Amino acid sequence: MTARGRNWWVIPPVLFGLFFLLPLVGLAWFAITDGDVAAELGSSTTWDALRLSLLTATFTLVLAVVLGTPLAYLLAASEAGWARLTATLLDLPLVLPPVVSGIALLTVFGRRGYLGDPLAEAGVTLSFTTAAVVLAQLFVAAPYYVRAAYAGFSAMDPRFEGVAYTLGLSRWRTFRSVTLPLVWPALAGGAVLCWARALGELGATLLFAGSLPGRTQTMPLAILSAFESNAGLAGAVSIAVILVGFALVLMVLLHRLSTPGGAYR
Amino acid sequence: MTLHASFQGCAGDFAYDIALAAEHELLVLYGHSGAGKTMALRSIAGLARPDSGTIEIGGRTVFDSAAGIDQPPQQRRTGYVVQEVALFPHLSVERNVLIGVEGSTEARARWGRLRDALHLGGLDNRRPHELSGGQQQRVALARALVRPVDVLLLDEPFSALDDALRADLRTELKRLQREFAVPVVFVTHDLREAHLLADSVAVIDDGRILQLAPRDEVFRRPGARRVAELTGVRNLFAATASGDRVTVEGLELRLPANGLSGPVDLGIRSERCNLRRFDPDEPPPPNCFVGRLVEDLAFGNTHTLRFEPDGVGPRIEVEVAARPYEVLDVPSRNRWVIELPPDDLLVMPQS
Amino acid sequence: MPTLRPRVVGFIFLVATAILGSGCRDDTAIRVFAASSLQDVLPAILDSYAETDDGVTFEVQYGGSQALATQIELGAEADLFLYANPQQVERLTTQDLVSAQRPLVTNSLVVVLRSGAPIETFADLGRPGLRIAIGAPEVPVGALTQRLLAALDPALAAAIRANVVTEDPNVRVALSRVDLGEADAAFVYRTDAATVSDLAILDLPVAVAPNQYVGAVLRDADPDAAVLLDFIAGPVAAPIWRSAGFAVPGTP
Numbered sequence: 001m002t003a004r005g006r007n008w009w010v011i012p013p014v015l016f017g018l019f020f021l022l023p024l025v026g027l028a029w030f031a032i033t034d035g036d037v038a039a040e041l042g043s044s045t046t047w048d049a050l051r052l053s054l055l056t057a058t059f060t061l062v063l064a065v066v067l068g069t070p071l072a073y074l075l076a077a078s079e080a081g082w083a084r085l086t087a088t089l090l091d092l093p094l095v096l097p098p099v100v101s102g103i104a105l106l107t108v109f110g111r112r113g114y115l116g117d118p119l120a121e122a123g124v125t126l127s128f129t130t131a132a133v134v135l136a137q138l139f140v141a142a143p144y145y146v147r148a149a150y151a152g153f154s155a156m157d158p159r160f161e162g163v164a165y166t167l168g169l170s171r172w173r174t175f176r177s178v179t180l181p182l183v184w185p186a187l188a189g190g191a192v193l194c195w196a197r198a199l200g201e202l203g204a205t206l207l208f209a210g211s212l213p214g215r216t217q218t219m220p221l222a223i224l225s226a227f228e229s230n231a232g233l234a235g236a237v238s239i240a241v242i243l244v245g246f247a248l249v250l251m252v253l254l255h256r257l258s259t260p261g262g263a264y265r
Numbered sequence: 266m267t268l269h270a271s272f273q274g275c276a277g278d279f280a281y282d283i284a285l286a287a288e289h290e291l292l293v294l295y296g297h298s299g300a301g302k303t304m305a306l307r308s309i310a311g312l313a314r315p316d317s318g319t320i321e322i323g324g325r326t327v328f329d330s331a332a333g334i335d336q337p338p339q340q341r342r343t344g345y346v347v348q349e350v351a352l353f354p355h356l357s358v359e360r361n362v363l364i365g366v367e368g369s370t371e372a373r374a375r376w377g378r379l380r381d382a383l384h385l386g387g388l389d390n391r392r393p394h395e396l397s398g399g400q401q402q403r404v405a406l407a408r409a410l411v412r413p414v415d416v417l418l419l420d421e422p423f424s425a426l427d428d429a430l431r432a433d434l435r436t437e438l439k440r441l442q443r444e445f446a447v448p449v450v451f452v453t454h455d456l457r458e459a460h461l462l463a464d465s466v467a468v469i470d471d472g473r474i475l476q477l478a479p480r481d482e483v484f485r486r487p488g489a490r491r492v493a494e495l496t497g498v499r500n501l502f503a504a505t506a507s508g509d510r511v512t513v514e515g516l517e518l519r520l521p522a523n524g525l526s527g528p529v530d531l532g533i534r535s536e537r538c539n540l541r542r543f544d545p546d547e548p549p550p551p552n553c554f555v556g557r558l559v560e561d562l563a564f565g566n567t568h569t570l571r572f573e574p575d576g577v578g579p580r581i582e583v584e585v586a587a588r589p590y591e592v593l594d595v596p597s598r599n600r601w602v603i604e605l606p607p608d609d610l611l612v613m614p615q616s
Numbered sequence: 617m618p619t620l621r622p623r624v625v626g627f628i629f630l631v632a633t634a635i636l637g638s639g640c641r642d643d644t645a646i647r648v649f650a651a652s653s654l655q656d657v658l659p660a661i662l663d664s665y666a667e668t669d670d671g672v673t674f675e676v677q678y679g680g681s682q683a684l685a686t687q688i689e690l691g692a693e694a695d696l697f698l699y700a701n702p703q704q705v706e707r708l709t710t711q712d713l714v715s716a717q718r719p720l721v722t723n724s725l726v727v728v729l730r731s732g733a734p735i736e737t738f739a740d741l742g743r744p745g746l747r748i749a750i751g752a753p754e755v756p757v758g759a760l761t762q763r764l765l766a767a768l769d770p771a772l773a774a775a776i777r778a779n780v781v782t783e784d785p786n787v788r789v790a791l792s793r794v795d796l797g798e799a800d801a802a803f804v805y806r807t808d809a810a811t812v813s814d815l816a817i818l819d820l821p822v823a824v825a826p827n828q829y830v831g832a833v834l835r836d837a838d839p840d841a842a843v844l845l846d847f848i849a850g851p852v853a854a855p856i857w858r859s860a861g862f863a864v865p866g867t868p
Contacts, residue, residue, distance in 0.1 A: 112797040127798045128747060128781035159350045162312040165338035166345040168365045168412065177364065181355040206789065210782025211752065217783075224785045228754040233686045 035238035049222035057198035064142035076153030102207025132209035141197035148190025152183035272318025281472030287448040295459040296469035302452040311338035323415030344409025344417040351405035352393040359389040379407040399430040417449040490530040504531035515577035535584040537609035541602040554578030645673040651700040657860035695841035717832035721862040724826040727818040733800040742775030749793040749802040752783040761803040807861035
């Protein structure tokens with residue numbers, strides 16, 4: 001230790017770590033001392049919101065993966081200008097305030113939106129439905145997944161696939177057996193981000209889907225409502241702690257998944 | 266098994282026009298980086314698509330722009346090995362080798378043979394990162410050969426290995442090539458490697474094949490000044506030929522009849538020049554001229570000497586092995602007689 | 617640990633209301649916390665006050681009454697608090713954070729209609745298939761709406777409840793549903809309805825107690841805060857209140 005000198009450099013990272021840790025501890029402590037987590041756990045509104053949140057965020061993730069993976073692959077494989085432009089445009093929802101994203105969705109899918117009339121004629125109503133919650137989350141959260149997947153596919157040496165083709169592996173088999181395992185860490189990381197962002201989505205959901213317990217009121221909206229109630233901050237924080245608790249457990253599971261036992265290196 | 270390929274195309278602003286042919290032999294595709302070697306291999310493997318031309322592998326037409334034939338890489342029966350991405354890092358040795366042919370007993374039998382031939386016993390369940398660099402390349406070779414292929418395409422497969430390993434792998438590659446009777450196209454930018462491995466050499470430069478011929482012919486009779494340059498001829502001059510005489514910088518040299526006359530390019534390898542003691546009383550013999558030693562660079566077992574002409578003759582670089590260097594005691598004198606033997610003179614049409 | 621709470625609150629608050637109070641701290645300014653429903657009327661009143669007292673400056677932060685009350689509770693410094701939710705901010709009084717308070721104005725509930733909505737009378741709101749936006753029961757406008765529904769014919773109230781598609785945490789969000797055409801009708805304050813020009817308005821069939829706004833001078837406030845509150849409750853401000861749709865007690 002003395003030979004190497006004191007490791008002063010560790011102080012900033014430790015402080016930075018505390019900057020994230022302490023507010024979470026504060027939140028938990030506040031919920032324990034001032035809030036009533038037990039009462040909120042017993043409340044059907046909370047459970048409805050939690051179930052809706054987990055359901056919609058997971059469905060959002062599934063859609064993001066199923067639709068976003070081919071898109072990211074396509075964008076990464078193409079060197080054309082439009083591909084880079086599209087990749088940049090996909091980042092925009094990360095910058096947009098979620099409320100603006102909600103309005104943007106309304107301009108297309110809303111009753112008076114560009115697709116409002118065709119959708120109405122097809123008998124599809126989106127706003128104020130659970131489907132709208134998923135769409136709002138997808139718009140806001142899927143870019144996190146697509147971005148990570150795009151980075152993963154771009155970083156992979158395309159010659160791995162070339163070699164696989166010469167070995168007689170079909171495109172699909174190559175994607176499944178070679179490409180996917182190689183970019184898996186990137187995809188899994190993006191999936192965790194996407195799911196977490198979907199779970200925390202508030203603004204776009206409120207604007208595009210509304211807030212009705214059991215149908216469109218997700219945890220963040222329930223927290224917002226609780227904040228306005230007599231229970232006030234304490235109620236809001238109690239629900240927030242439940243959300244954070246569930247998210248923590250599921251994130252740990254997802255992280256396990258993202259670094260499987262079969263990982264190389 | 267044969268390979269015939271002649272194709273043209275553009276990649277970005279790089280235009281290429283490649284013509285290659287190989288029988289049961291090891292063809293080295295030799296050129297500097299950026300010359301288009303990898304592009305040529307990728308086109309043969311079906312991973313890049315030329316604009317026009319034909320490619321035939323083992324008698325099958327796999328690409329013919331005029332006939333609209335463009336087989337995907339999966340159907341071309343090529344074995345393709347690339348140094349940097351030799352193996353799939355997430356798969357074990359066995360799964361790397363047998364990927365795509367898992368159910369085939371024939372492939373398993375070949376894998377058994379290759380495993381012995383390439384000294385890969387006991388490594389089946391290792392991951393690539395647990396193997397040495399040489400083992401990785403051997404596994405990659407085995408994987409390329411475990412299915413019946415009509416041509417083996419190797420893109421600088423040994424470039425990251427140390428010299429001893431490369432020597433071993435070259436020997437094994439030659440043996441495998443004979444055993445499996447498959448044409449091999451071996452890409453390298455290493456002149457020594459080209460020399461050691463090749464049956465034939467194709468010299469590629471700026472997207473074009475400059476010369477394709479048996480190895481010794483390429484090294485002894487380069488078809489053009491650029492080929493001579495690329496194959497390590499250090500002494501190259503503009504000269505004038507006339508019958509069995511050629512004049513360079515006022516010095517007349519004799520050489521075997523070659524049918525060229527007028528302006529030519531004249532070359533001689535530095536190790537082919539002879540050095541003799543200068544005796545002022547004796548006129549220089551034919552094909553000799555007097556030079557002053559201006560530079561002496563020691564490379565361990567050889568010396569590279571540079572001479573300025575003393576009278577007529579070109580500036581010249583002479584490579585002398587350590588032993589004759591000591592016997593002649595080169596540093597003791599300044600003026601030397603340099604002999605350019607007729608049979609070692611390379612005469613090429615001027616480019 | 618308690619010092620961390622304002623940060624937590626601030627974060628939730630900012631996300632929740634998307635209203636940002638910003639600017640440099642000015643020691644001489646009167647710091648006013650005001651319910652967000654006062655956003656359109658308060659600046660005019662404060663301008664009018666500034667004419668009587670040259671050089672006075674204000675720092676106004678708008679937000680949900682409840683959110684602002686929580687901030688004050690957690691130590692945010694303010695001189696004057698104008699709020700819309702007397703029951704819910706009682707805590708401030710019990711915690712001895714308020715030195716004086718007085719009722720100001722009231723705001724009543726109306727129903728705004730999307731242009732082209734198939735609604736003629738209040739009873740039409742019960743027609744199946746309509747989409748109605750109301751405030752969340754936790755926010756004042758939502759609480760008022762619940763009181764109204766409780767006072768209605770139970771069958772009609774049930775039919776209207778069945779048409780509710782969203783319980784918004786903010787009255788302006790509910791209003792925007794109709795403005796954007798997503799909902800056919802919304803229960804909002806008359807003052808909010810007044811901010812959008814071309815919306816049809818239905819009056820209520822039964823009378824319910826309107827929402828009462830209260831002004832409170834907070835403990836340790838700038839002495840000018842009490843003067844300002846008197847002005848806000850006084851005759852000069854009354855016409856400004858009325859033009860914005862508020863009802864001023866003691867005047868027609």
